[in-house]
Amino acid sequence: MAGGVESAEVVIIGGGLEGAAAAWALSQRGITDVIVLERSTVGSGMTGKSSGIVRCHYGVSSLAAMAAVGLEVFEQAEEIFGTDIGFRQTGYVVGVGESNVASMRASLAAQRAVGVQTEEIDRVDVAKMWPVADLEPFAAFGWEARGGYGDAYLTAQAFAASARSAGVRVRQGALVTGLVLQRGRAVGVRLVDGTTVAAGTVVVATGVWTRPFLAPYGIDVPIRVHREQVVMIAPGVDIGPVPVFSDLVSLQYVRADVGGEILFGNSDLSSPELADPDDYLNRATDDFVELAVDKISTRFPGLIDASISSSYAGCYDVTPDWNPVISRTDVDGLVVAAGFSGHGFKISPAVGRLVADVVVDGCSSDPRIPETDFRLSRFADGDLLTTQFPYVGAGEMR
Numbered sequence: 001m002a003g004g005v006e007s008a009e010v011v012i013i014g015g016g017l018e019g020a021a022a023a024w025a026l027s028q029r030g031i032t033d034v035i036v037l038e039r040s041t042v043g044s045g046m047t048g049k050s051s052g053i054v055r056c057h058y059g060v061s062s063l064a065a066m067a068a069v070g071l072e073v074f075e076q077a078e079e080i081f082g083t084d085i086g087f088r089q090t091g092y093v094v095g096v097g098e099s100n101v102a103s104m105r106a107s108l109a110a111q112r113a114v115g116v117q118t119e120e121i122d123r124v125d126v127a128k129m130w131p132v133a134d135l136e137p138f139a140a141f142g143w144e145a146r147g148g149y150g151d152a153y154l155t156a157q158a159f160a161a162s163a164r165s166a167g168v169r170v171r172q173g174a175l176v177t178g179l180v181l182q183r184g185r186a187v188g189v190r191l192v193d194g195t196t197v198a199a200g201t202v203v204v205a206t207g208v209w210t211r212p213f214l215a216p217y218g219i220d221v222p223i224r225v226h227r228e229q230v231v232m233i234a235p236g237v238d239i240g241p242v243p244v245f246s247d248l249v250s251l252q253y254v255r256a257d258v259g260g261e262i263l264f265g266n267s268d269l270s271s272p273e274l275a276d277p278d279d280y281l282n283r284a285t286d287d288f289v290e291l292a293v294d295k296i297s298t299r300f301p302g303l304i305d306a307s308i309s310s311s312y313a314g315c316y317d318v319t320p321d322w323n324p325v326i327s328r329t330d331v332d333g334l335v336v337a338a339g340f341s342g343h344g345f346k347i348s349p350a351v352g353r354l355v356a357d358v359v360v361d362g363c364s365s366d367p368r369i370p371e372t373d374f375r376l377s378r379f380a381d382g383d384l385l386t387t388q389f390p391y392v393g394a395g396e397m398r
Contacts, residue, residue: 019205021352032167049314059387066350091243092147132302236305284311
């Protein structure tokens with residue numbers, strides 16, 4: 001009721017993928033006095049713009065472990081959620097040039113050390129999976145048979161439905177205008193209609209909108225909003241069950257999509273396009289379409305009848321080290337989960353669990369995923385979370 005007062009043990013601001021994952025994970029731990037406040041509808045923000053790639057190929061060990069946790073949940077989605085979340089286990093292959101072979105091999109070994117099933121395979125193996133590709137420029141390939149792609153929107157809906165069935169309240173059309181503070185502690189939130197929701201803990205999971213929301217309280221989450229474009233391609237032939245292909249030579253990634261199309265994304269993130277998340281072009285520019293045509297035709301010369309079918313754009317919430325913030329803050333009772341920098345879908349189950357751990361225990365329950373890696377203070381400390389095995393040209397996302 002407008003002007004009234006409600007309360008919950010935990011209030012989550014944001015009903016996107018990560019907020020829904022946090023609600024789900026809290027409910028799994030028996031914390032069900034939770035309210036999720038979403039200004040529009042569940043998954044209506046950037047969640048639906050995700051490319052949905054599922055891979056564990058990261059040079060940051062804690063991130064690789066988070067992706068491995070996510071993969072386990074996706075594989076068991078039907079059993080856990082009772083519904084199809086769109087996960088398709090096509091496999092994931094990454095190809096590198098000569099300058100990145102050593103980094104790839106070291107990264108694969110580090111990934112295996114935290115439980116990722118990954119290996120190096122030969123060009124002949126990749127040619128069988130992608131017969132329309134020109135593989136000559138690659139010097140080595142990594143392979144995850146359990147990788148693939150999924151649907152972030154369906155996954156957010158599944159998290160939210162599971163949380164609701166456990167007793168979590170998910171309120172849509174509930175715009176939070178600010179925090180309620182008492183003696184430096186977050187004790188609730190205020191909605192645009194005047195409603196106050198009191199809370200023992202407030203979790204801010206507002207993605208690209210996080211920095212301006214928290215700035216008035218002296219909390220700087222150093223997020224820049226990057227517009228990212230995706231082009232959908234009609235291959236002109238039945239390409240079959242191809243794996244996701246991450247091409248770190250020409251810096252692109254492609255995956256199959258439902259209906260037989262190919263999704264194309266650009267892996268060259270050296271010149272980001274800053275954007276307003278409430279006012280950005282929701283399609284690829286002509287220049288980007290030309291780039292896509294050039295990269296696809298070069299790497300996949302066998303697709304002689306391919307054509308552009310559609311495009312869209314979304315925004316990444318990018319931190320200085322391209323890794324998320326999942327952390328308590330200087331305001332007591334306030335936790336932030338944002339800055340996912342394009343990694344958010346594949347790690348979302350682990351994000352939810354880490355948020356729940358931080359809320360309930362103050363620390364991670366998984367030794368492979370220390371909460372200190374994702375602390376907000378690392379930016380002020382100058383102790384960034386960066387890959388141990390950087391790839392020339394593609395370090396940000398690996």
